[in-house]
Amino acid sequence: GAGVSQTPSNKVTEKGKYVELRCDPISGHTALYWYRQSLGQGPEFLIYFQGTGAADDSGLPNDRFFAVRPEGSVSTLKIQRTERGDSAVYLCASSPSGGRDKYFGPGTRLTVT
């Protein structure tokens, strides 16, 4: 079956602009995760959804970052007033409810100029 997909694959934006990054999880997966991976580093947790609600958003760095999952499937990560430090690969993963293993998407590379 189809894996986790993320769009766009690459996004270049100017400092101060607003961006939206989309994640389509594997069908039927109730848990969805967002991670941020800076160059040469391991991914860092941002937020975790169980169904439509954010079960843990402790990794969001500040109030410029927001994520939604209104119907418990597709999720959108929104970044306001982007800064050059937001440049990174944003990874999405999903898993079945209670599942041990997470399935990652290919990521969106965000570049803020």
Next chain:
Amino acid sequence: AQTVTQSQPEMSVQEAETVTLSCTYDTSESDYYLFWYKQPPSRQMILVIRQEAYKQQNATENRFSVNFQKAAKSFSLKISDSQLGDAAMYFCAYRRAGGTSYGKLTFGQGTILTVHP
């Protein structure tokens, strides 16, 4: 807070040889999971192997095996009969088994593995 440390930024191995990647972690939990992920240039994180902390037996998946030392908080990955396709960045990761943040993975900094023909 849990931390995961990979002290080898880069490793290299000859094709068909064996290589071991190191990982240590810090936690006060008694029940948790440990993982090794592979990330090729395509960026897609691929699960290589998983270890449940309550299991004493080391996990194996074909050419991949781990040496899990719970008391020492060490979790190394051994790749046998290395293949060119094994070349990638490898991440060690930790996850709690329960609690409110059980969905969260904590990753190490990664080890770049180069395989020489």
